[in-house]
Amino acid sequence: MSERRACRALGQHRSTQRKVPRGRDDEAALTADLVELAERYGRYGYRKIGALLKAAGWLVNDKRVERIWRREGLKVRARQPKRGRLWDGDGSCIRLRPEYRDHVWSYDFVEARTHDGRKFRMLNVVDEFTRECLTIRVARKLKATDVIDVLSDLFILRGVPGHIRSDNGPEFIAKSVQAWIAGVGSKTAYIAPGSPWENGYVESFNARLRDELLDGEVFYTLKEAQIVIESWRRHYNTVRPHGALGYRPPAPEVFLPAFTAWPAALARPAPPAKLSVEQRPTLH
Template sequence: MGRKRHTAEDIVANLRQVEVLTAQGQPVADAIRAIGVTEVTYYRWRKEYGGLKGDQVKRLKELETENGRLRRAVSDLTLDKLILTEAAKGKLLSPARRRACVDRVKAALGISERRACRALGQHRSTQRKIPTTPDDEVALTADIIALARQYGRYGYRRITALLRAAGWVANKKRVERIWRREGLKVPARQPKRGRLWLNDGSCIRLRPQRPNHVWSYDFVTDRTHDGKAFRMLCVIDEFTRESLAIRVARKLKSADVIDTLANLFILRGIPTHIRSDNGPEFVAQALRDWIAAVGTRTAYIEPGSPWENGYVESFNGKLRDELLNGEIFYTLKEAAIMIEAWRRHYNAVRPHSSLGYRPPAPETTVWPARKPMAQMPSPN
């Protein structure tokens, strides 16, 4: 049989038994033999537990357990501090950097992978996963950088739409990951402005409901390299977001506005409403009479409220941001050609966020009608 292991309660009970036997006049040696231990063991017990009672022994055992738990907690906290101190050299934002950090902490402190992952909040399956790079990663990255270089004001969402149009099968999360990894970014947009509202909660602004329902137009001003100013008359269809025309000239008056609108009315039909601000060219009596005569109506915004003409204002901002701010025009002819090329790109290629990242008027191939074969002359 194995040797019996005495608990603290058993030891205190045996010591009390010896005290009772010796109090009755029995020799100490006989009392020690009665509890079945040697004198060396008895005196060791009495030195450690002498004078204690059963409840005191129980409390002592609890204190020892609590002390051990506190020592382990302090040890864990100290180790956590060492791990975090070792890992504090940079931010751990990506799984790859977390994996590298866990490996570095393991090598520096000689701890297990489980302990390092627990302290750094890294899942062990993520730590053990071997990262794989798709075969087309290099080519996709090159195309993203090329598009970002060509269209410097496009974000990763528009770049994703252009990639899909080019035949790539890539979602926006993957493009965003590569975009951030390569350090590409676009400056933050300007804060949005609120609209004017009536007392009944309805918006003052007329909302387009179909193509040719509401057109809007406005002027944009820029300068050529010699410092001379020129103006651009921008006309858009608010429903389709298509840029109908951008007329470029040194000066544009109400007669030029009438000429531009007349050409568009002949090609595209007459819209129901034409929205504009209260500029002198748009409120001229000759223009208002001509618009009324052709069968359309004006929709002027409130003075000092450009956000009510938000569609064309947004278009003007994109025109300036994506073209005018990045080009130097040496002549007016060069400006007209570059602006018209950008307008065609805007309509046919550029993804529009409000249209599900589709261009307003994508180009389509129209095959010419097949001509009937000429009747062969009779041999007779």
């Protein structure tokens, strides 16, 4: 069959068989920026990368980003599914829905380890309506008094929220914590025992924190962990696109340029060098 008849049968213009398609003039620059962001944020898909490109000034749609993403062979490694009990609750996690900023806060603990194997804890506080992470307190030990200290600082900065949601951990159900929260005019909202899905907002944040930061970093000191985690928190609030917010960051009023996010801005210290036998100090 001739080219003319084949194009007529397919409804395709004959020029498509003769003209070599040319990419846009900015294709190489866009590809370079996209690959750079994909290398920097290994846990982001093409939609979040596209949102960062738009924030940096690129006029590009998701289809073009996806095309370049696939052409470059980029992909996000799938996470291992958690095994265990299915989420078969009765929907009690939506009994108290956040309706405005500072209506409902939720907080929870996350544990990690430094390079020497010692544990440290993080107290994460999240505004459920804006999805903003209000603070992450990092310390070797966190008790009920530390919970009160973190909340008092936040109450001074942002005011008193209507409700504070948490699980039934001993630091949260302590009488001193309950009395202090009630004394400042807020209310506690405890989830049912053994039902972490009822605290879904902060649980989702904890998963992002572990997936995007903790699983890929080695902290040699507690101070290093505090600095890096705080830098990531600011990046999460001001730069990282959030799918539930239309791929906008939770706190765009203090938005930072997309290419000055936390991985490039940090000057990470080198790991401590091991001393040889001759270099080790001797005791007299």
